[in-house]
Amino acid sequence: MANEVCFRTLDLPNPASLETYRSIGGYETLKRIVTEKVPATEIINQVKISGLRGRGGAGFPTGLKWSFMPRYYDGEKYLVCNSDEGEPGTFKDRDIIRYNPHQVIEGMAIAAYTMGVRTGYNYIHGEIWAEYQIFERALEEARAAGFLGENLFGTNFSFNLFAHHGYGAYICGEETALIESIEGKKGQPRFKPPFPASYGVFGKPTNVNNTESYASIPYIMQHGGQAFQDLGVPNSGGTKIFSVSGHVEKPGNFEIGMGTPFPDLLALAGGVWKGRKLKAVIPGGSSTAVVPADMMMQCTMDYDSISKVGKSSLGAGSVIVMDESTDMVKALSRLSYFYYEESCGQCTPCREGTGWLWRVVRRIAEGKGRPEDLELLTDVSNNISGRTICALGDAAATPVISFIKHFRPEFEYYIEHGRSMLAA
Amino acid sequence: MLQIEIDGKAVEVEHGSTIIEAADKLGIPIPRFCYHKKLSVAANCRMCLVQVEKFAKPLPACATPVSDGMKIFTRSEAAVDAQKSVMEFLLINHPLDCPICDQGGECELQDIAVGYGASKTRYTEEKRVVLNKNIGPLVATDMTRCIQCTRCVRFLKEVGGMMELGLINRGEHAEITAYVDKSVDSELSGNIIDLCPVGALTSKPFRYTARPWELARRPTISAHDALGSQLEMHVKNNRVLRTIPREKESINECWISDRDRFAYEGLNSDERLTVPMIRRGDQWVETDWQSALEFASSRIKDAVAREGGNALGVLVSPNSTMEEGFLAKKIARELGCGNVDHRLRRSDFRLDGHFQGTPWMGCNIPDVQDMDRVLIIGSNLRNEHPLLTHRLRQAVRLNAAEISVVNALEDDPLMRVAFKNTCSPDDTINFLLQLLKAMSGLQRLSLCLPPTLNGLLEDVVVSNNAQAMAESLAGHGKDYDLVNPRSAVFLGNMAQQHPRYSEMYSLAEAISALCGATFGVLSEAANRVGLDLARVLPSSGALNARTMLEQPRSAYLLVNVEPEVDCHNAQLVNQALAAAGCVVAMTAYKSSALREADVLLPVTPYTESSGTFMSMEGRVQSFTAVAKPLGEARPGWKVLRVLGNLLGLSGFEYDSSEQVKNEIFGGEKPSRVVWNRLNNNLRELTEVNAKVRTESLQRVGEVPLYESDAIVRRAPSLQKMAAKKPVVAAMNAKLLAQLGLQDGELVKVSQGNGSVRLAAKCDDRVADYCVRVPICAQTAALGDLYGEIQVERAA
Numbered sequence A: 001m002a003n004e005v006c007f008r009t010l011d012l013p014n015p016a017s018l019e020t021y022r023s024i025g026g027y028e029t030l031k032r033i034v035t036e037k038v039p040a041t042e043i044i045n046q047v048k049i050s051g052l053r054g055r056g057g058a059g060f061p062t063g064l065k066w067s068f069m070p071r072y073y074d075g076e077k078y079l080v081c082n083s084d085e086g087e088p089g090t091f092k093d094r095d096i097i098r099y100n101p102h103q104v105i106e107g108m109a110i111a112a113y114t115m116g117v118r119t120g121y122n123y124i125h126g127e128i129w130a131e132y133q134i135f136e137r138a139l140e141e142a143r144a145a146g147f148l149g150e151n152l153f154g155t156n157f158s159f160n161l162f163a164h165h166g167y168g169a170y171i172c173g174e175e176t177a178l179i180e181s182i183e184g185k186k187g188q189p190r191f192k193p194p195f196p197a198s199y200g201v202f203g204k205p206t207n208v209n210n211t212e213s214y215a216s217i218p219y220i221m222q223h224g225g226q227a228f229q230d231l232g233v234p235n236s237g238g239t240k241i242f243s244v245s246g247h248v249e250k251p252g253n254f255e256i257g258m259g260t261p262f263p264d265l266l267a268l269a270g271g272v273w274k275g276r277k278l279k280a281v282i283p284g285g286s287s288t289a290v291v292p293a294d295m296m297m298q299c300t301m302d303y304d305s306i307s308k309v310g311k312s313s314l315g316a317g318s319v320i321v322m323d324e325s326t327d328m329v330k331a332l333s334r335l336s337y338f339y340y341e342e343s344c345g346q347c348t349p350c351r352e353g354t355g356w357l358w359r360v361v362r363r364i365a366e367g368k369g370r371p372e373d374l375e376l377l378t379d380v381s382n383n384i385s386g387r388t389i390c391a392l393g394d395a396a397a398t399p400v401i402s403f404i405k406h407f408r409p410e411f412e413y414y415i416e417h418g419r420s421m422l423a424a
Numbered sequence B: 001m002l003q004i005e006i007d008g009k010a011v012e013v014e015h016g017s018t019i020i021e022a023a024d025k026l027g028i029p030i031p032r033f034c035y036h037k038k039l040s041v042a043a044n045c046r047m048c049l050v051q052v053e054k055f056a057k058p059l060p061a062c063a064t065p066v067s068d069g070m071k072i073f074t075r076s077e078a079a080v081d082a083q084k085s086v087m088e089f090l091l092i093n094h095p096l097d098c099p100i101c102d103q104g105g106e107c108e109l110q111d112i113a114v115g116y117g118a119s120k121t122r123y124t125e126e127k128r129v130v131l132n133k134n135i136g137p138l139v140a141t142d143m144t145r146c147i148q149c150t151r152c153v154r155f156l157k158e159v160g161g162m163m164e165l166g167l168i169n170r171g172e173h174a175e176i177t178a179y180v181d182k183s184v185d186s187e188l189s190g191n192i193i194d195l196c197p198v199g200a201l202t203s204k205p206f207r208y209t210a211r212p213w214e215l216a217r218r219p220t221i222s223a224h225d226a227l228g229s230q231l232e233m234h235v236k237n238n239r240v241l242r243t244i245p246r247e248k249e250s251i252n253e254c255w256i257s258d259r260d261r262f263a264y265e266g267l268n269s270d271e272r273l274t275v276p277m278i279r280r281g282d283q284w285v286e287t288d289w290q291s292a293l294e295f296a297s298s299r300i301k302d303a304v305a306r307e308g309g310n311a312l313g314v315l316v317s318p319n320s321t322m323e324e325g326f327l328a329k330k331i332a333r334e335l336g337c338g339n340v341d342h343r344l345r346r347s348d349f350r351l352d353g354h355f356q357g358t359p360w361m362g363c364n365i366p367d368v369q370d371m372d373r374v375l376i377i378g379s380n381l382r383n384e385h386p387l388l389t390h391r392l393r394q395a396v397r398l399n400a401a402e403i404s405v406v407n408a409l410e411d412d413p414l415m416r417v418a419f420k421n422t423c424s425p426d427d428t429i430n431f432l433l434q435l436l437k438a439m440s441g442l443q444r445l446s447l448c449l450p451p452t453l454n455g456l457l458e459d460v461v462v463s464n465n466a467q468a469m470a471e472s473l474a475g476h477g478k479d480y481d482l483v484n485p486r487s488a489v490f491l492g493n494m495a496q497q498h499p500r501y502s503e504m505y506s507l508a509e510a511i512s513a514l515c516g517a518t519f520g521v522l523s524e525a526a527n528r529v530g531l532d533l534a535r536v537l538p539s540s541g542a543l544n545a546r547t548m549l550e551q552p553r554s555a556y557l558l559v560n561v562e563p564e565v566d567c568h569n570a571q572l573v574n575q576a577l578a579a580a581g582c583v584v585a586m587t588a589y590k591s592s593a594l595r596e597a598d599v600l601l602p603v604t605p606y607t608e609s610s611g612t613f614m615s616m617e618g619r620v621q622s623f624t625a626v627a628k629p630l631g632e633a634r635p636g637w638k639v640l641r642v643l644g645n646l647l648g649l650s651g652f653e654y655d656s657s658e659q660v661k662n663e664i665f666g667g668e669k670p671s672r673v674v675w676n677r678l679n680n681n682l683r684e685l686t687e688v689n690a691k692v693r694t695e696s697l698q699r700v701g702e703v704p705l706y707e708s709d710a711i712v713r714r715a716p717s718l719q720k721m722a723a724k725k726p727v728v729a730a731m732n733a734k735l736l737a738q739l740g741l742q743d744g745e746l747v748k749v750s751q752g753n754g755s756v757r758l759a760a761k762c763d764d765r766v767a768d769y770c771v772r773v774p775i776c777a778q779t780a781a782l783g784d785l786y787g788e789i790q791v792e793r794a795a
Helices: A018-023 A028-035 A040-050 A062-068 A092-099 A101-115 A129-144 A175-182 A211-223 A225-231 A262-268 A293-297 A303-308 A328-342 A348-365 A373-384 A392-417 B019-026 B077-092 B108-116 B151-159 B191-195 B258-268 B289-307 B322-334 B365-369 B386-399 B425-440 B451-457 B464-473 B493-497 B501-515 B528-533 B570-579 B636-646 B657-664 B670-677 B716-723 B733-738
Strands: A078-083 A119-124 A160-165 A206-210 A239-246 A252-257 A278-282 A318-323 B002-006 B009-013 B049-052 B071-073 B139-141 B165-168 B175-178 B201-203 B216-221 B230-236 B239-245 B277-280 B283-286 B312-316 B373-377 B402-407 B419-422 B487-491 B518-521 B555-559 B582-587 B599-602 B611-614 B620-623 B698-700 B728-731 B746-751 B754-762 B770-772 B786-788 B790-793
Touching: A018 A101, A018 A129, A028 A101, A028 A211, A040 A062, A040 A101, A040 A211, A040 A225, A062 A101, A062 A206, A078 A092, A078 A101, A078 A175, A078 A211, A092 A101, A092 A129, A092 A211, A092 A239, A101 A119, A101 A129, A101 A160, A101 A206, A101 A211, A119 A129, A119 A175, A129 A160, A175 A206, A206 A211, A211 A225, A211 A239, A239 A262, A252 A262, A262 A293, A278 A293, A278 A392, A328 A348, A328 A392, A348 A373, A348 A392, A348 B077, A373 A392, A373 B077, B002 B019, B009 B019, B019 B071, B049 B077, B077 B108, B151 B165, B151 B191, B151 B386, B191 B201, B191 B239, B216 B620, B239 B258, B258 B716, B277 B289, B289 B312, B289 B555, B289 B582, B289 B599, B289 B636, B312 B322, B322 B528, B322 B555, B322 B611, B322 B636, B322 B657, B365 B386, B373 B386, B373 B425, B373 B464, B373 B501, B386 B402, B402 B425, B402 B464, B419 B464, B425 B451, B425 B464, B425 B501, B425 B698, B487 B501, B493 B501, B501 B518, B528 B611, B528 B670, B582 B636, B611 B657, B620 B657, B620 B670, B733 B754
Parallel strands: A078 A119, A078 A206, A119 A160, A239 A318, B002 B071, B312 B555, B373 B402, B373 B487, B402 B419, B487 B518, B555 B582, B582 B599, B698 B770, B728 B754
Antiparallel strands: A239 A252, A278 A318, B002 B009, B049 B071, B139 B201, B165 B175, B216 B230, B230 B239, B277 B283, B277 B599, B611 B620, B698 B786, B728 B770, B746 B754, B746 B790
């Protein structure tokens, strides 16, 4: 029971080609919807039934989001696919584009039809050039085959989709920074409200979804929302791609049903490497709280369990596995450096705070920690959290808070002895 | 209206206001750095975080719209905790260099830190250092102090019209900078000094000269354009050390142009004339007031006794106060002389005697911002009226106003121009005729044209451009209020200086009448309207500013005039003054341009005198001196009063400039007089000659931004800005090719019997068959600002 939705073409020869995609019924759903003029309300309803939640990390119900788009707005509207995954631990959208770009295109076309949009962009992460080229090729194929462009299937529905290659800034994965970037401006998040649904690309109503979310749509519309929901568990419908990295034997992407127990996922990835013991897991990408091994082994891979049992969040399903040899102080130092480098610098707490956090953690890792540092780190993290324009502030604060919360003795040992507990 | 509660106080606020606007109205202080009422909301400093009931997180007061029933707490524990934490973040990388920082004592960061900052830092890591940028002669930078609030960035983009600063790099590396190797050249750039909440952007000329608490702050009015901006001059030891705006929403809002801000440097110029001087042969001899005034009065008396009042010509700078102008005129009239004029840069006086009143702007300054359709004829907007241009820019930016421009130069006004026609001044007449014909042909407009014009229009062929412009002005398009059209037709300085101004005026008036638009004149200089209202004009049949020079007088009285650069034709004025037996010059500066004078009477600039200016919207603004007169210099009105006495004239027993002002307004309330006297209508249409076409090359003699008046010309920092645009003979590529010239080649530019050598410059903003040669000291050998000109390769 794997690779049923976004990775449907994975085991077929030449999986990214239009031919392969059509061989599994690709674009038939779009054609049916467009030619039979399936009402938008019906589509949104199916997406709601499917239980699909935003796969980019926030987990906002996709059907609900679509219903926010002003349907009778007189003017241009935009559809945006967020393929700008840049957080440590994330690498699923890249594989979707690499192996099944047409499903993203079909999903976006269905979304465009539903929301009455004529123009779409897929914003692809700056560091993945080969995938960008694959997607451009897929667009060419789809245009030539009449699945993109003007008056599709002889109806008055038109949809033009363009790929937009980013420049490698993590912050451009934040949807409003991404919108600014599409507009040709510096990628900096906008203050919300207004949300993109009323003020998005070029100030027009815009719907932004993650690559995996769009890629799930053809399946939902082909098999019905309930079928998708049934692949997962209540409140976490469907399958999810989990990107397992770190100290495992077989790192990679695994598309499995929501609600799969974590030990099963770990087994799929070949278990902890070198026969070592599991120490901790970051379940949803580096911005989610770290979960100690014993708690993590109790979790199932769905929104509710990770949140209630793991006190963390599912995020984008980017599972970073850490074995017993991991130096948590150094790990945090590296994560903090990432946020320090990737803060956009627009608003004060994040611009000033991320550098402060990193410098203090680094100092501890260099053996120059001071007893008051842990309180300071927690305090500074709390002062960033919830006081910034976008969620990057919280993303930078969460690792610090959770690492200190769960592995405090390791930090205290560093401060007291000037070296790692593990080396002792 | 919405009912909300701030800190327990129940209040009603308007729909759509933000928390900070509501709090400001109530006088509840919320600390802020990035927020500014005149700029877009950035919400990036996070200093204004407040607690709002039912919200888990604190919300930025600047970006959160109020909703009905909202309960806001600005001083609760949660709110203050958030504010203090932001303050801490802002301070960790801010240098502790307040003792050597020019902003010290008037620093928003310093002030707010007193309330929200900790007395001891918890930050012990290395601090950030940011390299300074050289962004030009006006604004000094200390970028390590910057808190990235982006007020300066937003100002230049939204108010200045061009994004000359931006935030580059990410996170802690983020820094404000200009484009690579570029400076900030906006004519409004000084406002970013006021906007900067820290000492990152400070005034370069003022740098390290004084502490704010050492300065006396004195109100005054701008003397550099006709907007009448309200200024505050800061004085120490009787020297004006800087100028900042006084906030006046209906005039200058909270801004001033760089010209208003930095012109003060010219007040302290070494060229100031501080003692009276008399010419003895080729020598200038210093003397005392008594001797100088007796010399002046006896020479004037002699000339008048010899040839009658007509022997005298009185030229008054349009930057003079109403009192100075009025007294100069009174002296002339008492001597039986009607030759008085202040319109020194005019060349067309055919409208004299046809006006029903004093021409003015036709509306109030803030009205410009609400306009929907505006036609500007003959104006280099940003040079002539920097802040009014900003109002127009906001009309375009916020109301999507359609602006049409007809001019010989196509300089970018930094706003979207819907329609433009760039043509030689002669063709302007033709184009206006087309516009008039197109407009009279529009069905919506049924007003009858005067028969004289109707006949004239028969042969006119309407171009597509004129048709489109006419439709725009007439309000074609959606959402246009035909009953109360918010449209205007304005004549700029270049139109006023043109030899066919009267025709432009007549046509512009007819066009505005046809489409129901406001019609007005954007006045030159600080006090053109005031001097007109005080009738500092030739009496009926007497000589005007031009004929006074064409028919040289035996004696001239010059009030604040630098002949070569203040008059329409430098050659003409030099010849006339050289031929005159006596030239009495009241001046604040020892100017080489006054080499033909016989006696120099040192008068003060307006900052050392009391007086009255009238802005182009007809606002009468009196001011008092901000500093004592320098040396022996005396206020112009006092000098004229004594001159009147010495000439034996009656009615010069004034004790104050107030008395003079009262006499000007006949003892009535100025606003009442103004209301009755401002009027742009002509008694009848002047003759328009569509057939006149000049076949020769035409000079377009603009007045550069920092050449507008004597004070500005002596302000070193502004002159450094001006130096970035060298004086050249600019013409479009077509003309350059036609003349067989190369871009940058040295050419001889001649008018009449004078010539100068300038570099030819290819500039496609110049209309066909026109050569743009500005008026300044370097081109003072030339003649008419507008007229025939020869350009040839320099031998």
